[in-house]
Every structure is written in C-alpha cells, then in structure tokens.
Amino acid sequence: MNSIVAFSNVTKKYPGRTALNNISFTLPQGKVIGLVGPNGSGKSTLLKLISGLARPSSGLVEVNGKAAHRRIAGEVAYLSELDVLYPFFTVLETIRFNAGLFKDFDQAKAMEMLTFMQLEPDQKVRSLSKGNRGRLKIILALSRQVPLVLMDEPLSGLDPLVRDSIIRSLISFLDLESQTVIMSTHEVAEVEPILDMVVAIQKGQIRNIDEVENIRSQHGQSLIQWMKETLT
Template identity: 35%
Template sequence: MSNGMYAGEPALEAHGLGMRYRRGWALKDCSFRLPAGRICGLVGPNGAGKTTLLSIMAHVLEPTRGTLSLFGAAPGSVDSGRTSFLAQEKPLYRRFTVAETLRLGRELNTGWDQRAAEDIVRAGNVPLDTKIGTLSGGQRTRVALAVALGKRPDLLLLDEPMSDLDPVARKELMGTLLAEAAERGTTVLMSTHVLAELESVCDYVVVLSGGEVRLAGDVDELLSVHTMATGAKEGENLPASLAHHPLVEYRTSGRQFTALIRPEGPVAGPVETDSLSLEELLLTYLRSPDAPPLITPTAQAQDQAYNTRTVAA
C-alpha cells in the first residue's frame, strides 16, 4: 500500500520524546513531524542521538518518555510491512547466500517484491549464489538495501546506509533508492554525515544536537527564512543594524564579519545579504549548538488526535 494513500497524515510524529541511558539523556524533549512521501535527511554530530531516534521509530528501543506515532499509530501496533529499518551495521546472515537471504525476506514479509529485490542485487553484478560473508562492504550494502526495499515499505529508516561505499557506488545506490522511493511514494528518513549529497537528495531535514531537535522542516522553507549578511566589522559585536534579527552564528575574519540571521523585516545598514546552500545552513547549525532552534510549520508536532504510545517518565 503506497504512502500516496496516506497523504493527509504525517508519516511520523514525535511529542516530547526522550531516551535516557545510564550515562545520561541521549534524546531530550524531541518534538517534530515528518509529512508522508518526503525524503528526509537526519543530521547531527556523533552522539547526537540519531541512531537512538531511528531505533525508537523502528520499535527496537522503548523511549523513556514522550510519544511517537507512525502513520497515526504506535510503532508496535503498525503493520511491520509498512516500516523497514536498515541499521548501520547491516545485519545479514553471513552463511546465507544472496538468494537465501532474499528468500528469507520473501518468507517473512507478505508484501515482498522478489523481482524488485533481485533487480537491485543484479544491478550491482552480485551473484545470487555467493555467501554474504564473502561479499565486499559495498555488495553487502546493496543486498541489505534490496532486503529493505523488497518489503515495499511505506516508511524506510536508514542509519548511515552508505558509509562503507566509494563515491561511485554511493551515487549509484542513492539513485536506486530515490527511484524506488519515487515510484512507491515511500517516506525515507536517512541519517548521514555527507552533507553535500543532501542538496540533491533530500527535500526535508532534521538536525539533532545534544539529543535535541535544533532544526527541522521543509528544505525550501528553511532556506527562505535564513540570510547570510556580510560587511565591515564594527568592533567585536554584531552591528547594531542587525541586532534585532534572530542570530544563528556570527563570525569575523580580519575587518569583515559574516552573520547568519533569520530576518524579521528588511535588513538595514551597510551590509550585503545573500542566500545560502543547504550544506552551508546545516554546517552553521552544527557549529552553533546554542543557536535558537527552529522548527518550521510543516515540521511542528500537532495536538494528538489519535492513539499514540505514552511512556511514563
């Protein structure tokens, strides 16, 4: 069943989501929503909570507090065929052949698409009779992706799926992923450290830092509300003409300053303003963990009008 049939509801929605381990909080009060049918990049430094968040969505972990819904229901009550999770370590049975791995996928998933899974494997010239343990890292990634997409999920969760691939294989498999997602209307949430590739891949982003959501929303919305201002430095502080605009980052170099702001009205004073790329925006927020968070209207969690899982604090 395609996501296109669920266009009126978010693919996922988190309200005050938190996860605590012995060492402290991995997630703290995370609230955001991801509309169905989007390709979303999940970005953050190591230890930001990305894997924890994906594991909660995949019903691998139970959160300490807060609620999470997938297509309007608690993760554990959602048909397992609607969600597919590909962990970073890509767990596959090393003694199985590729064909046996795909057969296992077929036996365990009622909506399995054998032809689609085999096509993904054959596109990489991976022999079906080869054991998983003898494959290269890139070949294992291709087989794991074939299993994840063979389920024909409505929501695909990917944790650094292509970290072990060379640039050519990365681009090829990313193209395969996007083509499959477009054909099915699949919602994809993908964590990655390669910011440059997000510009042409993702139309939605969520930035985590210190276990909290710092930035979330439609890429075009986020870019439209930020401006890069540059000009001659006036002392060490932000020029007075920019002081009333919310500031994300202020940097100086020699006699020049650069400031990323969220303009509230016209930008006055002897400054130049320019738009910025998605990579520049994400890098700035990653460098500036104390910047005021921003969750755009499309990403703001709504009042809960459906059943979700509630976990006592």
C-alpha cells in the first residue's frame, strides 16, 4: 500500500523545548487514522508539519512523495483546533469565501453537509454556538477534494450530542477511495468505531502504530486499554 505521509528522522524544536525528537514513520493512503497522546505530546506539531504550516528543525516530511511546505495546501485540508472563522460572515458567505480560496472546494457537497448539520445559511458566524462553529469547520474541511484531510481535535469542547452528529458526518461524507484522514483527538472511545489505524505519541516520540482491528482481534483490547498500556 502506498504511503501518503512519511517522516524521516524529523526533529522539531521551539525555544526552550523539543516538540518532536528524531521520529520516522509512514502512514498509508485511504485510512482514517487517529493520533492520540497526552496534552503536549506533539500531536498538533506533527499535524502542522504535515500541512506545511511548520518546518522541521531537521529531517524530512513528505506528503504524496513531495516535501511538505506551505504550497502543499493544494493537497491538504487542515482543520485547526483554533477558531479561524470570520465572525462577520454568514455561514453561506463563509462557504462561498472558501470556495473562492480553493479550486478543489466542492460547494454542492458543502451545501449538502449544511443541511445534514442543520446549520442556517443566513446565520452570522459570530452568533453560532461553539458546537455549530465546530460543525461549520468540519464542513469546510470535508468539502475540499484533496487526498489528505488533517483534523486537530475536531470534537474538542463539544457536547456528546454534537460529537455524535459530527462523527456521523465523517462517516457519511468521507471518500476513502481517494482521501486519507489524520485526526488528533482526546475523545478516543467515541471515534474508535470509525478509526482504521492509531498512532500513539508521547513526549515527542512515536510509541506505537497499529491497526485498530489488530488491537481488538490479536490483543483483545479496546483502544482505551491499548493506549493505557502503550503510554504508561
């Protein structure tokens, strides 16, 4: 199976700390991959390196066989944990703005997801609840027709009913014949049913990578149990 992401001896340092320390791994195409680990373990940094928003201090990050850099944005959709929506836009204006930014943006798919997510197109972003802003960010990411979708804590701070609807939208609107999803999350038990693989990271090191089905069948563990064993 072809790799969509490859890290080769990658270190990323910030002033006063090392976020990732000499890590090497590959991830295959056509999977939903969970990135798990405690706060400060390096998950967000890893996603930023893949998206080209950050550069490694040393080593090489490749996406689809090409070095990751800021111009890789044409092949990667990145959902930040930060709220980067313009508050003065309506929901519909936000969708149209992103359609103008990205040639691969599927506006028809975005409108279909809008109905699924039960968002009002004329509502101002500033008046949306945190849950509905999260839904809108999901729509913007999944409407990109790109081979790689990165999501940094897409369920963070959302109530269980909202998380459930977002997880169902991921199942409904992903095209795993042509897309790969890498998602950092703390809501491991809730997303486990849609994950194909999991990457455990701690203190800037990759502790383990495994297929979720293998964890269940060969190890007889839930993902939570596997995490506790791997990260302690």
